[in-house]
Amino acid sequence: MSTPVSLISTYPDLRGKVALVTGGSRGIGAATCMALARNGVKVAVNGRDEAAIDAVVASIQAQGGTAMAAPADCSSLSSVRAMQENVSAALGAPELLLPFAGGGSSKPMPFSEISEQDWRSSLDQNLTSTFFVLKCFLPALLARGGGAIVTMASAGGRMAAGAPAAYGAAKAGVIMLTRHLAAEIGASGIRVNCISPSAILTERTAARIPPERQEHMRAGFPLGRLGQTEDVAAAALFLLSSASAWITGATLDVAGGRVMS
Numbered sequence: 390m391s392t393p394v395s396l397i398s399t400y401p402d403l404r405g406k407v408a409l410v411t412g413g414s415r416g417i418g419a420a421t422c423m424a425l426a427r428n429g430v431k432v433a434v435n436g437r438d439e440a441a442i443d444a445v446v447a448s449i450q451a452q453g454g455t456a457m458a459a460p461a462d463c464s465s466l467s468s469v470r471a472m473q474e475n476v477s478a479a480l481g482a483p484e485l486l487l488p489f490a491g492g493g494s495s496k497p498m499p500f501s502e503i504s505e506q507d508w509r510s511s512l513d514q515n516l517t518s519t520f521f522v523l524k525c526f527l528p529a530l531l532a533r534g535g536g537a538i539v540t541m542a543s544a545g546g547r548m549a550a551g552a553p554a555a556y557g558a559a560k561a562g563v564i565m566l567t568r569h570l571a572a573e574i575g576a577s578g579i580r581v582n583c584i585s586p587s588a589i590l591t592e593r594t595a596a597r598i599p600p601e602r603q604e605h606m607r608a609g610f611p612l613g614r615l616g617q618t619e620d621v622a623a624a625a626l627f628l629l630s631s632a633s634a635w636i637t638g639a640t641l642d643v644a645g646g647r648v649m650s
């Protein structure tokens with residue numbers, strides 16, 4: 390069985406930069422905010438739950454880092470626009486963008502049971518929210534002539550199993566949006582990559598999946614365990630740093646070997 394990540398690698402080139410992490414208020418996003426801050430990045434922490442956002446900001450500040458609360462509903466363009474103005478005024482325009490906000494039901498359901506509301510909600514929460522963040526924050530990266538973006542897909546967008554079709558389609562859309570943008574803006578010095586996790590234990594997933602089921606799931610992963618939020622944070626930092634300077638348009642499966650491509 391592989392060992393979980395215990396230490397986030399240090400990337401000195403990230404120090405002093407400003408990052409926006411949507412969905413930074415909990416789970417994978419919160420772990421990534423903490424890892425960025427430990428690397429000297431100033432972090433704008435987004436989510437909708439202000440108490441959860443404030444808790445992440447306070448943890449970062451308690452460790453000597455710089456962070457601000459950036460509450461917004463990323464599925465609303467006007468809300469994301471207002472966040473962009475607030476963050477840029479307070480910390481400066483972010484050059485590291487991590488549109489991670491998303492989620493929704495990951496329980497597979499027959500196609501015939503997907504309602505119009507399920508469909509629209511999955512697309513809004515995962516794909517449209519990513520588009521809105523890129524739309525509002527990208528102009529500053531283009532003006533600067535540099536930066537890095539890491540988007541958030543899912544194994545559900547890589548394989549036709551284990552997730553509802555609407556969620557899978559939304560996450561596959563994030564992968565293709567990432568590739569289009571990477572191809573279009575590479576010459577501006579901006580890299581755009583995507584992370585595609587599977588079975589990451591967060592507070593939410595740990596509470597939802599009973600321990601016996603977790604044990605059963607482990608057997609489906611060549612590395613013999615489930616993922617940790619820090620596994621995803623470590624991949625995100627690599628893709629943001631100059632250590633991955635020759636990588637753009639890629640989808641990195643942080644999936645314990647469950648997805649291989």
Ligand SMILES: NC(=O)c1ccc[n+]([C@@H]2O[C@H](COP(=O)([O-])OP(=O)(O)OC[C@H]3O[C@@H](n4cnc5c(N)ncnc54)[C@H](OP(=O)(O)O)[C@@H]3O)[C@@H](O)[C@H]2O)c1
Pocket residue numbers: 411412413414415416417418435436437438439441442461462463464489490491492493514518541542543544585586587588589590591592593594
């Ligand atoms: N955990 C996994 O196994 C797994 C696997 C594959 C992909 N992912 C993806 O990874 C990302 C994070 O997942 P997680 O498991 O860490 O989930 P989580 O613990 O439920 O956290 C979801 C985060 O997204 C935020 N969010 C959701 N909709 C939002 C919106 N419209 N506007 C602003 N923020 C919003 C939530 O903020 P509030 O709660 O403050 O509203 C929260 O911070 C998601 O995109 C998910 O699809 C997760």
